[in-house]
Amino acid sequence: MKESAAKIRLMKAGDFDAVVGIDEKVLQTPRPEYYRVKFEKLFGTRDYLPVSLVAEEAGTVVGFVMGELYLGEYGIFQEEATLHTIGVDPAHQHRGIGKQLISEFVDHLRKVGVQKLNTLVDWNDSRLIRFFSANEFGPSKTINLERRL
Ligand SMILES: CC(C)(COP(=O)(O)OP(=O)(O)OC[C@H]1O[C@@H](n2cnc3c(N)ncnc32)[C@H](O)[C@@H]1OP(=O)(O)O)[C@@H](O)C(=O)NCCC(=O)NCCS
Numbered sequence: 001m002k003e004s005a006a007k008i009r010l011m012k013a014g015d016f017d018a019v020v021g022i023d024e025k026v027l028q029t030p031r032p033e034y035y036r037v038k039f040e041k042l043f044g045t046r047d048y049l050p051v052s053l054v055a056e057e058a059g060t061v062v063g064f065v066m067g068e069l070y071l072g073e074y075g076i077f078q079e080e081a082t083l084h085t086i087g088v089d090p091a092h093q094h095r096g097i098g099k100q101l102i103s104e105f106v107d108h109l110r111k112v113g114v115q116k117l118n119t120l121v122d123w124n125d126s127r128l129i130r131f132f133s134a135n136e137f138g139p140s141k142t143i144n145l146e147r148r149l
Helices: 013-027 032-044 097-111 126-134
Strands: 007-010 053-057 060-070 080-088 116-118
Touching: 007 097, 013 032, 013 053, 013 060, 013 080, 032 060, 053 097, 060 097, 080 097, 097 116
Parallel strands: 080 116
Antiparallel strands: 007 053, 053 060, 060 080
16 A cells, blocks of 8 residues: 655644544544543643644645643653554555654654653554554553452
């Protein structure tokens, strides 16, 4: 398949519809409320550095990655950041856009001193685990315990 010629840029508030649309295609269920909260946090407060990016091809948003870096007390960035969600339009997958998004996301965080990036993946989502593993993510040294009530 043709390699991507996507341009990566910072996400803007106006990307909301494109992001929700890609997420719906990927997950086959709409989550506008989830993204409304994320966008409010990203663009409505000064406590977080907007580290979210989109990939554009011919002026159309075809992928995105959203994360947050909490700006601690005295404006000092924390050493850990979180990647919340990533999505590439199914019609544009397998061309390296996901890799490009992660790579620019990591470069961006490295420049401000972040040393670790966390993300949560469903244990049963082997495709996504393989994608993250191919992009140098590994299992964390801590595990998340839960109890059903
Ligand atoms: C995971 C995801 C972001 C990957 O996006 P992508 O743009 O397809 O990613 P890449 O192209 O970088 O890599 C995907 C595969 O394409 C392959 N690839 C990359 N460039 C390629 C090219 N030019 N030609 C052929 N294959 C290529 C990669 O090797 C990789 O192969 P693998 O899956 O066998 O490991 C995308 O599949 C997605 O949106 N999935 C759903 C994510 C999700 O559930 N999000 C919600 C919770 S976070």
